Amino acid sequence: MSGSCRFGLWFVHVWWSGDTIFQVVFSRFPLTGMVPRSFIRYCAGKEESFQSLESVATAYPTIYGQIYREVRKVAYGETATYGEIAMKVSTSPRVVGQAMRRNPTPLVIPCHRIVGKHDVGGFTPSTEIKEALILMEKKTKDRRK
DNA sequence: AACGTACACTTAT
DNA sequence: ATAAGTGTACGTT
Numbered sequence: 001m002s003g004s005c006r007f008g009l010w011f012v013h014v015w016w017s018g019d020t021i022f023q024v025v026f027s028r029f030p031l032t033g034m035v036p037r038s039f040i041r042y043c044a045g046k047e048e049s050f051q052s053l054e055s056v057a058t059a060y061p062t063i064y065g066q067i068y069r070e071v072r073k074v075a076y077g078e079t080a081t082y083g084e085i086a087m088k089v090s091t092s093p094r095v096v097g098q099a100m101r102r103n104p105t106p107l108v109i110p111c112h113r114i115v116g117k118h119d120v121g122g123f124t125p126s127t128e129i130k131e132a133l134i135l136m137e138k139k140t141k142d143r144r145k
Numbered sequence: 146a147a148c149g150t151a152c153a154c155t156t157a158t
Numbered sequence: 159a160t161a162a163g164t165g166t167a168c169g170t171t
Contacts, residue, residue, distance in 0.1 A: 063166070082154055092164045093154040101153050102167085111153085122153025130153090 003033025007043045008132060012107065014039055020054050021105045026129055042107060045140050049076050055105040063091055067099040068109045077141035079113045079134065082121065097121070113137075 004011040004027070014035040015023040021036075042048040057068045066089045074080045082093040082100075100111040101124065112133040115121045123130035 086154085086165095091166080094152065094163090095154090095165045095167095097153045098151085098166065099153095103153095114153085116154065118155085120153095124153075127153085 001033065002031060003035045004031040005035045005039050005043050006030075007129075010129060012039060012043065016053075019052060020056060021050075021108050022056050024105050024107055026106070026125055039107070045136055047076050047137075047140055047144070049110075050108045053108055055108040057104050057109055063089060063095065064099045064102070067091075067096055068103065071100075071109055071111060071114060074110060074113045076110075077137040079115050081117050082114055083117055085114060 001017060002013065002015045004013045006012075007026075010026050010028065011030045012035070013023075013025045013027055013031045014021065016036060024039075036053060038048050038050050038053060042050070055068065055072075058065060058072065060068065067085060070085050070088050071080075082096040085096045086093045096114070100114055101122070103109050103111045106112065112123060112130045115134075120127060120131060120134075
């Protein structure tokens with residue numbers, strides 16, 4: 001199944017089956033169809049960590065799998081650096097960056113919460129989205145206090 | 146099966 | 159500001 005929901009002036013396309021997410025991509029254009037409830041909630045600014053969903057990425061047999069599982073642990077509204085993640089799975093920061101670039105399921109694997117030590121780091125298709133996501137999470141987290 | 150290259154980083158000049 | 163290290167996956171022989 002596939003569909004999309006709105007996030008600002010972007011749409012998030014989701015490819016999924018049951019509780020398993022195969023792919024999510026950001027696009028300027030909508031894709032008709034339903035998405036799991038978690039995505040709706042998240043895009044509406046609710047605190048949602050996609051706990052009930054699984055990403056195919058965490059099953060990768062390579063070190064990327066470990067990286068994705070580690071990244072999943074960073075909580076809503078928080079961030080970690082490439083270097084910190086690299087340390088945990090004993091590889092180099094560069095590899096973590098590469099894994100993030102190829103992350104098939106953003107949001108479920110919250111790659112937007114992984115930032116550089118000196119700057120925010122990259123995001124495809126646009127770092128603008130990454131910044132918006134981080135800001136949104138920060139705001140909803142603060143609102144809770 | 147081996148080789149070269151591209152990187153969403155980091156640290157040291 | 160720039161270069162030198164870095165580890166992995168992936169395309170190309």
